[in-house]
Amino acid sequence: MGTVIVGAVLVVIVGLIVRSMIKDKKNGKGCGGDCGHCSGCH
Structure with missing residues (x-):
């Protein structure tokens, strides 16, 4: 039962x-x- 609850929470x-x-x-x-239009790469 605990595995099902943990799985549902992860989903x-x-x-x-x-x-x-x-x-x-x-x-x-x-x-x-x-990356040609991105200022974060340079």
Whole structure:
């Protein structure tokens, strides 16, 4: 039973992280992989 609860908590945490990353990407934050237009690489 404890394993199921820990697994569910991990799934929720990973889901929130992915959701945050998608939200940041839509808002133009984070790395888009195009270092020619990024001031953070240089």
